[in-house]
Amino acid sequence: MFGKLTTGDIVQDPLTLIVVIGMIGGAIAVVAGLTYFKKWGYLWREWLTSVDHKKIGIMYIVFSLVMLLRGFADGIMMRTQQAMAIGESQGFMDAHHFDQIFSAHGTIMIIFVAMPFLFGLMNLVIPQQIGARDVAFPLLNNISLWLTTAGGALMMISLALGEFSNTGWTGLAPLFGLEYNPYVGVDYWMWSFQLAGIGSTLGGVNFIVTILKMRAPGMKLMKMPIFTWTSFTANVLVVLTFPVITIALLMLTMDRYLGMHFFTNDLGGNMMQWNNLFWMWGHPEVYIVVLPSFGVFSEVVAAFSKKRIFGYTSLVYATGVIMFLSALVWLHHFYTMANNPSVNVFFSITTMAIAIPTGVKIFNWLFTMYKGKISFATPMYWTMGFLVLFVLGGMTGVLLSIPPADFMVHNSAFLVAHFHNTLIPGALFGYLAGFSYWFPKAMGFRLNEKWGKLSFWGWAVGFVLAFMPLYATGFMGMPRRLAHLNNPDWTPYMYIALVGACIIGLGIFAMLVQLFLSVKDRKKNMDVTGDSWGYGRTLEWHTSSPPADYNFAIIPTVKEIDDFNRMKEEGIAFKQPEKYFPIVMPKNRPHGAIIGVLTIVFGFAMVWHIWWLAIVSFVGIIGTVVAIGFDDDSEYVIPAEEVKRIEDERFAKIREAMAQKTNNE
Amino acid sequence: MNTTDINKIEELEALRVERQHHAEINTFGLWIYLMSDLIMFSILFATFVVLGKNVAGGATPQELFHLPFIFTETMFLLLSSVTFGLSMVAMNNQNKKAVLIGLIATGLFGLGFLVMELYEFYELAASGNTPDKSGFLTAFFTLVGTHGAHVFFGLIWLISMIIQVAKKGFSDKVRSRLVRLSIFWHFLDVVWVGVFTFVYLMSMI
Ligand code: HEM
Ligand SMILES: [Cu+2]
Numbered sequence: 001m002f003g004k005l006t007t008g009d010i011v012q013d014p015l016t017l018i019v020v021i022g023m024i025g026g027a028i029a030v031v032a033g034l035t036y037f038k039k040w041g042y043l044w045r046e047w048l049t050s051v052d053h054k055k056i057g058i059m060y061i062v063f064s065l066v067m068l069l070r071g072f073a074d075g076i077m078m079r080t081q082q083a084m085a086i087g088e089s090q091g092f093m094d095a096h097h098f099d100q101i102f103s104a105h106g107t108i109m110i111i112f113v114a115m116p117f118l119f120g121l122m123n124l125v126i127p128q129q130i131g132a133r134d135v136a137f138p139l140l141n142n143i144s145l146w147l148t149t150a151g152g153a154l155m156m157i158s159l160a161l162g163e164f165s166n167t168g169w170t171g172l173a174p175l176f177g178l179e180y181n182p183y184v185g186v187d188y189w190m191w192s193f194q195l196a197g198i199g200s201t202l203g204g205v206n207f208i209v210t211i212l213k214m215r216a217p218g219m220k221l222m223k224m225p226i227f228t229w230t231s232f233t234a235n236v237l238v239v240l241t242f243p244v245i246t247i248a249l250l251m252l253t254m255d256r257y258l259g260m261h262f263f264t265n266d267l268g269g270n271m272m273q274w275n276n277l278f279w280m281w282g283h284p285e286v287y288i289v290v291l292p293s294f295g296v297f298s299e300v301v302a303a304f305s306k307k308r309i310f311g312y313t314s315l316v317y318a319t320g321v322i323m324f325l326s327a328l329v330w331l332h333h334f335y336t337m338a339n340n341p342s343v344n345v346f347f348s349i350t351t352m353a354i355a356i357p358t359g360v361k362i363f364n365w366l367f368t369m370y371k372g373k374i375s376f377a378t379p380m381y382w383t384m385g386f387l388v389l390f391v392l393g394g395m396t397g398v399l400l401s402i403p404p405a406d407f408m409v410h411n412s413a414f415l416v417a418h419f420h421n422t423l424i425p426g427a428l429f430g431y432l433a434g435f436s437y438w439f440p441k442a443m444g445f446r447l448n449e450k451w452g453k454l455s456f457w458g459w460a461v462g463f464v465l466a467f468m469p470l471y472a473t474g475f476m477g478m479p480r481r482l483a484h485l486n487n488p489d490w491t492p493y494m495y496i497a498l499v500g501a502c503i504i505g506l507g508i509f510a511m512l513v514q515l516f517l518s519v520k521d522r523k524k525n526m527d528v529t530g531d532s533w534g535y536g537r538t539l540e541w542h543t544s545s546p547p548a549d550y551n552f553a554i555i556p557t558v559k560e561i562d563d564f565n566r567m568k569e570e571g572i573a574f575k576q577p578e579k580y581f582p583i584v585m586p587k588n589r590p591h592g593a594i595i596g597v598l599t600i601v602f603g604f605a606m607v608w609h610i611w612w613l614a615i616v617s618f619v620g621i622i623g624t625v626v627a628i629g630f631d632d633d634s635e636y637v638i639p640a641e642e643v644k645r646i647e648d649e650r651f652a653k654i655r656e657a658m659a660q661k662t663n664n665e
Numbered sequence: 666m667n668t669t670d671i672n673k674i675e676e677l678e679a680l681r682v683e684r685q686h687h688a689e690i691n692t693f694g695l696w697i698y699l700m701s702d703l704i705m706f707s708i709l710f711a712t713f714v715v716l717g718k719n720v721a722g723g724a725t726p727q728e729l730f731h732l733p734f735i736f737t738e739t740m741f742l743l744l745s746s747v748t749f750g751l752s753m754v755a756m757n758n759q760n761k762k763a764v765l766i767g768l769i770a771t772g773l774f775g776l777g778f779l780v781m782e783l784y785e786f787y788e789l790a791a792s793g794n795t796p797d798k799s800g801f802l803t804a805f806f807t808l809v810g811t812h813g814a815h816v817f818f819g820l821i822w823l824i825s826m827i828i829q830v831a832k833k834g835f836s837d838k839v840r841s842r843l844v845r846l847s848i849f850w851h852f853l854d855v856v857w858v859g860v861f862t863f864v865y866l867m868s869m870i
Contacts, residue, residue, distance in 0.1 A: 205694055208697050241704075247708040250807070254807055261803045268719025277708065629829065632836070
């Protein structure tokens with residue numbers, strides 16, 4: 001009836017138990033709150049079934065921030081363990097537990113923090129940047145969100161029932177095979193990864209089509225905002241490489257469920273095949289998470305320097321070259337695994353070559369700032385922090401790209417320092433810059449600047465303290481993924497790293513305070529014009545904040561790069577059009593939510609071998625997809641009068657604000 | 666005509682153009698999706714190349730594959746594509762009955778293909794050549810099985826389209842869905858030609 005699942009599978013470990021009880025308590029509080037305030041209907045109608053790209057974007061980001069808290073908790077536990085477990089002391093957890101934590105941390109940070117954060121930003125911004133009313137496939141967009149959250153839900157369930165994988169976020173053949181890992185940990189990892197990955201592939205298709213087919217008239221490819229460009233290349237990589245990991249995970253599923261021999265070390269399996277397939281996705285993946293972030297930096301730098309981005313064309317081409325090269329470097333993750341030297345050399349050269357277009361970008365950003373009148377708002381803090389810190393991460397990357405050097409530090413703490421050095425300043429700082437930059441657009445009020453800057457300092461200082469010591473211990477020979485240290489020389493560094501992680505914690509705390517205060521004081525910080533910072537250059541600042549359902553009452557005709565800036569210069573940015581037309585918009589539909597819930601059930605049933613439930617939920621999913629085809633009632637029309645009413649209201653407010661401003665001056 | 670009429674006509678025209686644009690977008694989206702699907706298959710093909718020789722002391726492809734059987738199976742799938750093509754011609758002639766007949770024929774051929782595939786799998790398993798016996802069989806079953814699963818889901822889609830055509834006739838949405846299903850179906854055909862060539866024919870030499 002319940003497959004492998006028995007009461008004995010509920011976690012026993014006191015620490016985890018406390019966390020689980022806390023989570024269940026939190027969930028009960030949320031449910032009770034929703035019931036008490038009678039918000040269930042609102043939540044269902046306006047959010048969970050929403051096909052509005054802005055709301056989907058917000059949900060992605062909320063999900064990502066929640067998962068960031070979990071991923072950070074894992075990070076700080078590992079830091080504590082490595083600071084404690086030296087010599088006689090075993091620290092506060094055993095090796096098996098530690099293995100699960102680094103596996104969960106890596107998987108969460110990449111798949112459930114970085115990916116949803118970037119899809120959240122893309123959802124929020126891209127349709128507005130290209131002058132569209134929605135993405136190409138609104139319902140599919142909702143389904144993508146649900147598949148990602150379904151994966152996240154499985155991940156959280158693994159805390160309470162059973163265990164998580166112990167083979168790292170990368171998996172490890174043949175350790176993750178049935179023979180060495182008969183229990184459910186690997187299955188949790190595999191299914192949560194797989195479901196979220198399918199969500200990402202569908203999201204990638206959606207955004208490629210959106211960007212290629214839905215741009216406002218006049219917006220040629222070479223007039224697209226840089227964030228749209230970098231997201232586009234990231235999505236091309238998504239569609240080209242996520243299928244690889246989908247199939248690799250399917251093969252692992254075959255190995256684990258049907259006893260096949262893709263990655264086993266007997267009967268004709270091939271363990272290196274896993275490494276190849278994983279990194280054929282894995283390396284492009286790091287560019288998938290970093291390219292959109294580069295796009296955010298480009299937008300922020302231009303806006304706050306009040307200049308057009310320096311060398312638009314070179315920036316676009318550099319992005320394209322990075323995209324292309326990123327698919328040709330995967331083997332640098334296993335130089336040490338018995339390749340012939342000329343193969344290593346080929347991949348070494350392609351890897352080093354990526355530094356060139358990346359360097360081009362750094363100069364684009366620097367020259368944009370050069371002689372600009374820079375406003376140092378929070379998004380700019382993240383950007384400058386990135387510029388300083390990321391360069392170091394890039395250089396250690398070039399060092400690692402040289403096979404003989406890599407042989408010395410492969411899989412050491414040096415590597416851990418390197419990839420955090422690229423992922424935290426490179427990817428995460430970019431998302432946080434985007435978060436503070438576009439927050440007023442999404443919510444209609446500005447964030448508290450003081451606490452935002454404090455949060456930046458927490459992250460930046462904490463990051464330096466937490467990861468620079470690891471470069472050093474890496475050179476001293478410390479391997480990664482160590483549950484217990486045997487060299488007392490490393491311990492002082494581990495203390496510093498722990499302090500650093502705690503300071504990052506303060507940065508996260510400051511972010512929560514910032515959110516709390518900003519919501520509390522929102523009336524004082526309303527954004528009336530839609531051009532939240534006053535320096536907006538691209539079309540997303542042309543809509544109201546928060547934007548109307550349809551974004552643009554009249555689709556703009558684009559003439560230039562930074563077209564909104566042109567409108568402001570010509571004095572037509574805030575002129576109300578005389579005539580409105582009816583607008584067709586997609587309707588909210590429940591299919592995504594139904595598929596999402598069924599997917600959670602399906603994943604859970606597969607993990608625990610509850611076959612009947614797996615079949616029932618799978619049939620349910622297929623049935624729901626078929627039902628979409630029968631439901632032709634997918635759109636509604638907003639009449640021209642209604643559009644006019646909404647817009648009249650908006651422009652009345654703008655005029656009032658402008659009058660007030662001239663009065664004040 | 667007074668101005669409100671002109672306004673109304675302008676508005677209707679704008680809506681019509683928008684809807685048409687959307688049908689075009691849907692088809693483009695399918696192409697992009699098929700691109701990613703093609704990558705999935707190419708990974709399976711590549712893995713078959715890597716593992717195909719690893720028979721681990723078990724049966725070799727030459728001992729297991731019966732080309733005439735597979736050839737017949739292939740013919741079923743190719744014929745299903747032909748009947749689908751004829752259906753599309755009939756759709757352009759607004760001939761509902763012919764479309765339905767064509768689609769049902771397509772479904773039957775597709776089903777025949779699937780049954781033959783399952784029978785082949787069954788035969789292999791019955792003679793002890795299950796997928797857990799060797800790297801070769803693992804790669805073989807997964808590649809061919811993934812294609813089979815695509816045909817299976819294609820059949821579900823096909824059935825749902827048969828019902829839609831019967832119930833709703835040729836509305837714009839039904840038409841554009843049929844176009845997309847036909848692209849998908851031909852895609853499966855193309856992939857199968859790859860399977861036939863690389864898995865069956867090449868293994869025989
Ligand atoms: C917030 C502060 C963070 C802390 C304190 C932290 C700490 C750690 C630690 C201690 C490890 C294990 C290192 C080892 O193997 O010895 C680790 C691994 C890892 N971290 Fe972080 N990390 C943080 C943020 C991030 C972020 C933002 C990302 C990605 C966006 C990330 C991605 C990873 C990955 C992929 C691994 C490898 C997991 C594995 O070995 O399978 N981390 N982190
Ligand atoms: Cu790489």
